[in-house]
Amino acid sequence: MSGQAAVEAGAVLDRRFGAVGGVLFDIDDTLVDLGFAMTTALRDVSEHLLPGLDQAGWEKFGRIFTHETTHYYDRYLAGELTFNEQRLLRGRAALGHFGVELGEGEESHNWLSSYARLQPSYVRAFEDVTPLLDALDAAGVPYGAVSNNVHDYQRVKLDSAGLDRIRVLVGTDTVGVPKPDPAIYLEGVRLLGSTADSTLYVGDNRLLDAEGSTAAGLLGVWLNRVGESAPDFRGHEVATLLELLAGDQAA
Missing domain, CATH: 1.10.150 (DNA polymerase; domain 1)
Structure with missing residues (x-):
């Protein structure tokens, strides 16, 4: 995705993230309950x-x-x-x-x-998943998932939850390392065709998802569904996936 295309497509996302060229998600307790x-x-x-x-x-x-x-x-x-x-x-x-x-x-x-x-x-998807993926599809923003479990097991889980539209999937067996090794996030970036610095990585684990992906050069976002207290955390944090969208989209 070109820089201009990323700006235009990423306009659907909250402006705090800048020009977003792709979004990667954790699966368990992020997309799937x-x-x-x-x-x-x-x-x-x-x-x-x-x-x-x-x-x-x-x-x-x-x-x-x-x-x-x-x-x-x-x-x-x-x-x-x-x-x-x-x-x-x-x-x-x-x-x-x-x-x-x-x-x-x-x-x-x-x-x-x-x-x-x-x-x-x-297995079921959280209620905020489909509206976000619909918005990303409409804006032409590519997305996928990177998980700390093996690819085929997570593929079945996504499909069972009605999330077969998520085609890009990286598991621990895809590159032979788990999060927070940078290689697993970067393989997701490669498959999306985006760049690390324009790719959001969203997950419920503050250390593995938000901080691990940030250390790998992505835009890490902590999905804090349960309102966990972490006063020392200085990164991006949202309570629901819909908070990722621009204000008019999330309303």
Whole structure:
């Protein structure tokens, strides 16, 4: 995209970002409500192990699995665990908090396979995704996704959420490194045909998405959906994807 074309197409976006030639997104909890899909499927496959658990208990169960055990996912990204091993360890940690031990062998296999089967059925896009992509399409701004998971797994997730229009997709296996390695963001830029300094990268993880992409030369944006406090953060921050649009578009 030429400089003039970037200026014209990027006019749909908030002027604080300057001339935008492309937009890259994180996927999980940015475009897709993975938290909802995970916690709903977790309850489905674990209710028989935790009969009578109240709503507060299920919310705690979900927080342990989705947020308090991400060190196991980091070990997967580092090649120390398989994807299923990290998932099982997270499940065991959540169940263990309530005094339940998930047995080896068939019991673990059944829990894992049931969760893997059910979770995709609950995958959905956030409500602000389609309006933003519609605006980008209308303005001719190319977009794609860069994820800290493997390409094919995330391709299925996007398609299941009705986001098959996102054709550019970079996974950890695409270039062999995860975020925040600059190479993974820059591969997304290359596939968009834009330049790093004119490409927004938007994601819910302040460190990996906003700060990591900024360090790689992109325009990092932290999507802070939950209103997390980060007084030392000095970068771009939005509460919804629609805040990326120019004022008249977002109204």
